Amino acid sequence: MPVPAREKKSDRTRMAILVAAREQFAQHPYDRASIRAIASQARIDPAMVLRYFTNKETLFATVVDIDLHLPDLRAVEADDRGEVLLRHFLGMWEGEARHNALPILLRSAVTHEAAAERLREVFRDQVRGVVAAVVPKSEAARRASLISSQLLGLVLTRYVLRLPDMTDRDAEGLIADMAPTVQRYLNGSLTTPKRGR
Amino acid sequence: MPVPAREKKSDRTRMAILVAAREQFAQHPYDRASIRAIASQARIDPAMVLRYFTNKETLFATVVDIDLHLPDLRAVEADDRGEVLLRHFLGMWEGEARHNALPILLRSAVTHEAAAERLREVFRDQVRGVVAAVVPKSEAARRASLISSQLLGLVLTRYVLRLPDMTDRDAEGLIADMAPTVQRYLNGSLTTPKRGR
DNA sequence: AGCCAAAGTCAACCCGTGTTGACTTTCTTT
DNA sequence: AAAGAAAGTCAACACGGGTTGACTTTGGCT
Numbered sequence: 001m002p003v004p005a006r007e008k009k010s011d012r013t014r015m016a017i018l019v020a021a022r023e024q025f026a027q028h029p030y031d032r033a034s035i036r037a038i039a040s041q042a043r044i045d046p047a048m049v050l051r052y053f054t055n056k057e058t059l060f061a062t063v064v065d066i067d068l069h070l071p072d073l074r075a076v077e078a079d080d081r082g083e084v085l086l087r088h089f090l091g092m093w094e095g096e097a098r099h100n101a102l103p104i105l106l107r108s109a110v111t112h113e114a115a116a117e118r119l120r121e122v123f124r125d126q127v128r129g130v131v132a133a134v135v136p137k138s139e140a141a142r143r144a145s146l147i148s149s150q151l152l153g154l155v156l157t158r159y160v161l162r163l164p165d166m167t168d169r170d171a172e173g174l175i176a177d178m179a180p181t182v183q184r185y186l187n188g189s190l191t192t193p194k195r196g197r
Numbered sequence: 198m199p200v201p202a203r204e205k206k207s208d209r210t211r212m213a214i215l216v217a218a219r220e221q222f223a224q225h226p227y228d229r230a231s232i233r234a235i236a237s238q239a240r241i242d243p244a245m246v247l248r249y250f251t252n253k254e255t256l257f258a259t260v261v262d263i264d265l266h267l268p269d270l271r272a273v274e275a276d277d278r279g280e281v282l283l284r285h286f287l288g289m290w291e292g293e294a295r296h297n298a299l300p301i302l303l304r305s306a307v308t309h310e311a312a313a314e315r316l317r318e319v320f321r322d323q324v325r326g327v328v329a330a331v332v333p334k335s336e337a338a339r340r341a342s343l344i345s346s347q348l349l350g351l352v353l354t355r356y357v358l359r360l361p362d363m364t365d366r367d368a369e370g371l372i373a374d375m376a377p378t379v380q381r382y383l384n385g386s387l388t389t390p391k392r393g394r
Numbered sequence: 395a396g397c398c399a400a401a402g403t404c405a406a407c408c409c410g411t412g413t414t415g416a417c418t419t420t421c422t423t424t
Numbered sequence: 425a426a427a428g429a430a431a432g433t434c435a436a437c438a439c440g441g442g443t444t445g446a447c448t449t450t451g452g453c454t
Binding site: 144169 | 226228229307313316320325338342343345347348349351353355357360361363370373374375377378385
Binding site: 228247253 | 440441443444445451
């Protein structure tokens with residue numbers, strides 16, 4: 001009976017598994033991130049992983065159940081919102097391995113339907129949410145999806161595909177170049193859809 | 198000795214394999230597109246696939262050795278180039294299964310390093326090529342990579358992830374919304390990099 | 395017809411995977 | 425200290441995958 005503190009006995013193992021799983025899923029898509037590799041990285045027997053999380057699917061769902069912590073754009077100067085959004089997104093990939101939520105999701109979404117569904121939820125609920133807070137309700141979905149396409153295109157080319165011309169640049173340069181695009185999708189006038197209604 | 202025409206005896210099998218492989222690789226990433234599935238779709242014994250192409254890697258390389266047939270932007274009115282590029286890209290996904298080059302590459306590039314390398318080549322040689330033809334040489338790489346990020350972000354969200362707000366829209370609407378972005382990456386003034394040189 | 399290479403078939407091998415169950419060790423509690 | 429649960433280990437199973445080799449069929453040639 002060491003410290004009666006909140007840290008239970010050895011459910012630190014659980015944490016080790018989660019940390020390893022996050023890293024594996026961030027680096028490899030669902031299929032390639034093997035339970036054996038996760039266990040190995042966590043210095044653990046593969047069977048333990050299944051003891052804590054009943055199966056791979058459950059483990060993945062646990063790892064992927066995350067919050068992007070998007071900033072509230074209402075608190076940002078209208079003209080800076082594109083830049084703020086962009087910087088936040090890049091931060092999710094550049095920072096420490098903390099909230100590497102997007103890497104995990106994007107990596108796996110291409111192969112794993114559950115991951116794709118989760119990504120859709122994230123963009124429907126979170127991205128569209130923050131966008132809807134600062135644009136007319138009727139335009140939220142349209143603008144949010146345009147923004148999503150540019151943000152995901154950025155992380156795809158820079159961190160997944162690693163196009164040299166993308167990886168060579170520093171984050172600030174990219175932000176400077178692309179912020180106007182996001183800003184336009186957020187603020188700019190878009191062509192009225194055919195039957196204006 | 199039927200027709201002495203160019204169609205050899207039964208290397209029509211080879212074609213059947215390629216067609217099936219193209220479809221499988223377009224729908225599933227490298228790992229998931231099994232030789233057995235390809236053979237089954239081509240109504241062929243799996244061993245035949247390996248007889249014509251020595252192994253899966255070679256088959257993939259053959260399937261993926263393609264030309265995006267990008268238009269020559271010099272022949273296009275300067276202000277329309279973004280729109281033309283965009284429409285061409287969308288056409289590669291919407292059209293018949295003919296030149297589904299991008300689907301195949303993008304699907305597999307996330308999981309398969311060889312596919313990622315191939316995609317990098319495509320963008321380095323082809324996309325950057327057409328861009329370089331109409332912008333100052335020193336800016337070509339930068340502008341081409343920005344354009345790539347938006348184009349790939351579009352196809353990713355619309356065809357791979359299938360975000361509802363993206364799939365719901367018709368191609369022309371998307372082109373109208375996003376053409377200005379591509380146009381700006383092509384023509385617009387970008388912030389001068391720090392040490393202008 | 396009879397030969398021979400090409401085309402096609404079949405069955406198996408080996409590997410890595412998720413998952414399971416029986417077993418052993420370690421800790422906590424009485 | 426003894427007992428019992430929790431934590432951890434080990435070996436195996438079933439499955440699907442790429443790949444291989446021996447075999448059989450086909451089809452054009454002399």
